[in-house]
Structures are given as structure tokens and as C-alpha cells.
Amino acid sequence: xxxxxxxxxxxxxxxxxxxxxxxxxxxxxxxxxxxxxxxxxxxxxxxxxxxxxxxxxxxxxxxxxxxxxxxxxxxxxxxxxxxxxxxxxxxxxxxxxxxxxxxxxxxxxxxxxxxxxxxxxxxxxxxxxxxxxxxxxxxxxxxxxxxxxxx
Amino acid sequence: xxxxxxxxxxxxxxxxxxxxxxxxxxxxxxxxxxxxxxxxxxxxxxxxxxxxxxxxxxxxxxxxxxxxxxxxxxxxxxxxxxxxxxxxxxxxxxxxxxxxxxxxxxxxxxxxxxxxxxxxxxxxxxxxxxxxxxxxxxxxxxxxxxxxxxxxxxxxxxxxxxxxxxxxxxxxxxxxxxxxxxxxxxxxxxxxxxxxxxxxxxx
Numbered sequence: 001x002x003x004x005x006x007x008x009x010x011x012x013x014x015x016x017x018x019x020x021x022x023x024x025x026x027x028x029x030x031x032x033x034x035x036x037x038x039x040x041x042x043x044x045x046x047x048x049x050x051x052x053x054x055x056x057x058x059x060x061x062x063x064x065x066x067x068x069x070x071x072x073x074x075x076x077x078x079x080x081x082x083x084x085x086x087x088x089x090x091x092x093x094x095x096x097x098x099x100x101x102x103x104x105x106x107x108x109x110x111x112x113x114x115x116x117x118x119x120x121x122x123x124x125x126x127x128x129x130x131x132x133x134x135x136x137x138x139x140x141x142x143x144x145x146x147x148x149x150x151x
Numbered sequence: 152x153x154x155x156x157x158x159x160x161x162x163x164x165x166x167x168x169x170x171x172x173x174x175x176x177x178x179x180x181x182x183x184x185x186x187x188x189x190x191x192x193x194x195x196x197x198x199x200x201x202x203x204x205x206x207x208x209x210x211x212x213x214x215x216x217x218x219x220x221x222x223x224x225x226x227x228x229x230x231x232x233x234x235x236x237x238x239x240x241x242x243x244x245x246x247x248x249x250x251x252x253x254x255x256x257x258x259x260x261x262x263x264x265x266x267x268x269x270x271x272x273x274x275x276x277x278x279x280x281x282x283x284x285x286x287x288x289x290x291x292x293x294x295x296x297x298x299x300x301x302x303x304x305x306x307x308x309x310x311x312x313x314x315x316x317x318x319x320x321x322x323x324x325x326x327x328x329x330x331x332x333x334x335x336x337x338x339x340x341x342x343x344x345x346x347x348x349x350x351x352x353x354x
Binding site: 048050051054055058079083086087089090091093094096107108109110115116118119120121122123124125126127136138139142143144146147 | 161164165168169172194211221224225228232235236237239241242243244245246247248249251252277281282312313332333336339340341343344347348350351352354
């Protein structure tokens with residue numbers, strides 16, 4: 001008897017995740033935030049595979065989501081891209097038509113929703129550490145490493 | 152003038168440090184490099200460490216800026232996003248995600264009216280939504296589901312069917328700005344998310 005009731009659904013979900021994200025997967029010096037979910041097969045991860053695949057499947061139905069889903073494969077972009085999908089799903093799952101706004105050379109909002117005869121523009125962002133903070137930390141670590149090499 | 156690109160500056164620091172390391176090793180002496188306002192670097196081979204000015208010997212320091220209070224970070228974010236992405240006359244919403252604000256800071260925000268005043272100054276902005284995602288099982292268990300409204304601010308806490316939880320603060324623009332429908336729809340989408348997500352997982 002299987003001790004993992006979500007194993008079958010989880011493995012099916014894993015195939016969906018791979019099919020959706022692998023074309024965009026980028027190997028970078030930063031470990032991908034999803035990395036921890038992929039290397040241990042156990043009940044909790046099977047459930048996560050299943051649920052995450054459902055989210056991806058639903059997200060792909062939102063017009064313009066291709067650009068956002070592609071960014072999920074980039075470690076540095078994952079958190080912001082997932083926030084955009086997460087916020088869009090709140091409208092999509094409530095039956096409010098929404099679409100992602102294509103990126104352009106000038107800053108654009110991320111999402112547009114339509115309710116009644118009205119359009120609303122939505123920008124989705126984060127308060128977490130900026131790219132600048134990350135670069136500063138990496139530079140400092142590099143300097144410390146170089147000093148230890150020459151010591 | 153724009154600030155220098157952080158990546159370019161990082162590369163400049165690395166290049167400058169590498170030059171200094173090479174010079175110190177080749178000359179078996181002291182090497183000093185400076186990038187004005189950014190980087191001051193003395194290096195010497197270990198056996199000649201006495202050449203480095205005493206106050207900097209074995210010293211590694213990064214000057215840091217005082218971290219901004221969360222309220223000020225939010226205000227800056229609202230300014231920058233309404234200046235750039237949300238600067239048209241169309242009705243708009245700003246959603247801000249965070250995973251690291253402490254619960255105490257979050258509670259403080261819900262008692263502070265400064266951000267509500269800020270939102271009120273931006274005519275086209277229907278609402279600013281701050282979403283704190285909670286993933287630690289202990290913290291998730293401690294979440295008490297609630298929806299409270301007080302003076303243009305809605306506070307929502309709920310658990311999600313994926314094992315996470317979230318706390319949400321929504322600063323709403325006043326009804327007289329014509330955003331009532333947008334705000335009502337937004338609040339329904341936010342409060343209905345746990346149930347809608349559960350339905351998605353059941354399909």
C-alpha cells in the first residue's frame with residue numbers, strides 16, 4: 001500500500017512543471033528558489049508538485065502570461081514573477097478578466113483588469129532586498145575570498 | 152545624473168582590487184587604490200603587513216546606511232511606482248509583496264495613518280495592498296483568520312490551502328475619488344482567495 005496518497009497526482013504535476021518551466025530554466029550562480037522542492041521525493045513535495053502545477057496551468061490561461069512564466073525559470077527573477085502570477089490569480093479565480101501588460105522600453109504596469117466598463121492598471125512589486133543590496137553583498141564576499149586566497 | 156549601475160560599480164571594484172593584489176605581489180610592497188566615494192583599499196603581502204597604515208591593518212569595513220523604517224520604504228515605493236508605472240489617469244492598484252516584515256512592524260503599520268494620507272494624495276490610485284506571505288508552519292498555525300476595516304484601511308489575515316498564510320493591509324483611497332467599485336472588487340478577490348485556491352486544487 002502506498003504511504004504517499006498524493007504520489008501519483010504529484011508525479012503528474014511534476015511533469016507539468018517540467019514541461020512549463022524547463023524551456024526557460026536558467027543555470028545561474030544563484031540557486032533557484034525552487035531547487036529545494038525538486039530533489040527529495042516525499043509526501044509533502046508530492047502535494048506541492050500537484051498544487052504548483054495547478055497554479056501554473058491556471059496561470060497559462062491568463063493572456064500575456066508567457067512572458068511572466070518565462071521569468072519563473074530565472075533564479076533572480078523568480079520571486080517577482082511569481083508575485084505577479086499570484087496577484088493575477090486572485091482576479092482570475094474570482095472571474096474578473098485580467099491580462100498581463102507586455103513589457104516595453106518605458107516602464108509599464110504589470111497587469112490590467114476589466115470590471116464592468118472600467119479598466120484598472122496594477123503594478124506588482126516587492127519590498128524585499130534590492131538587486132543593489134545583493135550586488136553589494138556579492139562584491140564584499142568576493143573581496144573577502146580574494147584576501148583569503150592571497151593570505 | 153543617474154546613480155552608477157550597481158553591476159558596473161561592482162565590476163570596477165573587482166578590477167581595481169585585482170590590480171592592487173597583482174601590484175602588491177609583483178612589487179612585494181604596499182599597493183593602494185581608491186575609487187572616489189566608494190572604495191579605499193590597501194593591500195600588501197602578509198610578510199610586509201607593517202607597510203599598511205596601522206589603523207587599516209587587518210581591517211575590513213563596509214559603510215552602511217541606516218535601514219529605513221518599513222513605513223518609509225512603503226512611501227518611497229508608492230512614490231516611485233506612481234511616478235513611473237502608474238502615472239496615467241486610469242484607476243490603478245499597487246500591490247507590494249514582502250516576506251520579511253516582522254509581525255510587530257506589520258501591526259504598527261496598521262495603526263499608522265501616514266500611508267493612508269499618502270494614498271489620498273494620489274487621485275488615480277484606488278488602493279495600495281501590502282501582502283506579507285507567511286511560510287513557517289509555527290507562524291502559519293498562529294494566524295487567526297480576520298477581516299477588519301478601519302478608516303480607509305482593511306486588514307485581512309487568513310490561511311491558504313497550500314499550507315501558507317498571509318496578512319494583508321489595504322490602504323483604500325476615499326470613496327469620493329470614484330474608486331468604490333474597484334475597491335469592492337479588490338477586497339472580494341483578496342478575501343475570497345483561500346476558497347478560490349482550494350477550489351482550483353479540487354478541480
